[in-house]
Amino acid sequence: MARIAGSIGAETADRVREQSLKLFAAKGYAAVSMREIAAAVGVQAAALYNHFPNKQALLADLMLSHMDGLLAAWDSEAVAGEAPAEALQRLVRFHIRYHAGRSDAVFISYMELRSLEPENFMKVEKLRQTYEGVVQSILEQGVEAGVFRVEDTRICAMAIIAMLAGVNTWYRQKGRLNLSQIEGIYTDMVLRVAGAGRREDLCSAAE
Amino acid sequence: MARIAGSIGAETADRVREQSLKLFAAKGYAAVSMREIAAAVGVQAAALYNHFPNKQALLADLMLSHMDGLLAAWDSEAVAGEAPAEALQRLVRFHIRYHAGRSDAVFISYMELRSLEPENFMKVEKLRQTYEGVVQSILEQGVEAGVFRVEDTRICAMAIIAMLAGVNTWYRQKGRLNLSQIEGIYTDMVLRVAGAGRREDLCSAAE
DNA sequence: CGATTAAAAGAACGAACGTTCATTTAATTA
DNA sequence: TAATTAAATGAACGTTCGTTCTTTTAATCG
Structure with a gap:
């Protein structure tokens, strides 16, 4: 698979912010992996790098x-x-x-x-x-x-x-x-x- | 090298406590590696496991x-x-x-x-x-x-x-x-x- | 003093990490 | 509609992680 129907960059970025906020608060920055954030968003880890360096x-x-x-x-x-x-x-x-x-x-x-x-x-x-x-x-x-x-x-x-x-x-x-x-x-x-x-x-x- | 002259288990364990306390407080538990603690104690990472499981x-x-x-x-x-x-x-x-x-x-x-x-x-x-x-x-x-x-x-x-x-x-x-x-x-x-x-x-x- | 135990080293393990890359597909633009 | 751009995938990179194992040496005990 590749780009998902209906996906818009700004919306995904906001979901990334939302989920990483939750995870960082619950477990601490160092204890949360990019793969974990990605999974919470419903995306692969590599996709996060389209929105944050x-x-x-x-x-x-x-x-x-x-x-x-x-x-x-x-x-x-x-x-x-x-x-x-x-x-x-x-x-x-x-x-x-x-x-x-x-x-x-x-x-x-x-x-x-x-x-x-x-x-x-x-x-x-x-x-x-x-x-x-x-x-x-x-x-x-x-x-x-x-x-x-x-x-x-x-x-x-x-x-x-x-x-x-x-x-x-x-x-x-x-x-x-x-x-x-x-x-x-x-x-x-x-x-x-x-x-x-x-x-x-x-x-x-x-x- | 192996066991160091003058090294006593209880003393090393205390130094491990002391250094890991400092490091955990400064960087957070998840952000500190066993190798980092060992280095602060002046020992190899494996040696820590003689004192803590x-x-x-x-x-x-x-x-x-x-x-x-x-x-x-x-x-x-x-x-x-x-x-x-x-x-x-x-x-x-x-x-x-x-x-x-x-x-x-x-x-x-x-x-x-x-x-x-x-x-x-x-x-x-x-x-x-x-x-x-x-x-x-x-x-x-x-x-x-x-x-x-x-x-x-x-x-x-x-x-x-x-x-x-x-x-x-x-x-x-x-x-x-x-x-x-x-x-x-x-x-x-x-x-x-x-x-x-x-x-x-x-x-x-x-x- | 010899045997045993304790405490270290150093190499190595598989797993997980952050990140990059080529590729694929959807949306947008000309 | 064709070309381009945006947003995703999945595989892979090298690194670091916690931990284990074997070996070596010092301390301790009989």
Whole structure:
């Protein structure tokens, strides 16, 4: 056999992205073979090279497009000039919501940085730092305005991101809690880490 | 050449553990070859099989002994009957301190669960859940006593562990902050997540 | 001291890896 | 419709993988 009736390049490429995302997230980049990806797509391994020059480029594509998408989505979500407390809430809710449907991509983007060759690593790392900077700058503005109390904004930003990224190590669709419950719980926890939130939420238990 | 003068089995096995721990943490289990580990130890690949039956058993050994060590260390650190707030502080400080010198093992234990074959996975997962249970039970006692305010103790326990595990994705010995600074910052953040801590620390910023 | 055991080397195994190539067939274009 | 391009196949490449085997040498034990 050769070219399959009805097959279109762009569609196959998208299915390759979709399946490799799943597999990389489940087993790790190094543990997934091109033949395995191809089988999941329903194609021979050689056909993958019509769409991506090699395995490394496939990983880089996944990570770059995820980070690009995340930053672009935040850009259109962010409200210019918003007060820090509201901005942090907005970002947390945005992050959780955006993350929810893309747990594989989030997982890969924070776990497979080490699998990237130097050139690709630098590109992805730059985007990752940009996002970290978004979180950090909200924290900084909150600290300056006196509505947050954070000892180290950079570390706090990283801790928040790690906390949220940790969700998909245990989250399962059939689990005890649905996504909106998880959203709420994490929103509260993140606000606490920043030292923000309504006073009674933070303090009544310590009375 | 054959057996090297002065070589003792138990010592070589320990060097194998040490080097494979480093390599697995840096590159991931699947991306590290037995030859690579052997080279780091200063031995041929075949010699590894005098000490471990195969690669999988090596990973399982690392993870099981780490979790065993962690639980044993906490057992001897824990103070029976201690009040929840003090117990949580003790656990957080213990966790950070214990984690600090073992970042590779911590990283592997939470990241390479997926690389374990089912039998080994169950063994490690059981220990992991035991530790999660330690954190959770402190949170529960605190909630009951009214000194913590946590919406979901199980999720909170996991979030705390994820937060702490996230440290070694960025911590470098030559970094801006030393370990004792990081300890302090994370202790504060974890207490906040639990809704504990002195009132003025949590609330003055929101006045 | 001789026999046995432990710990290494080095070669080799089959399997799987990422990737390339020639070929075939479908879709597109002139 | 003929020529070209795009998208697939299946075989094959050299390499590396985890692992096994035989052999050699050091340590240990009777």
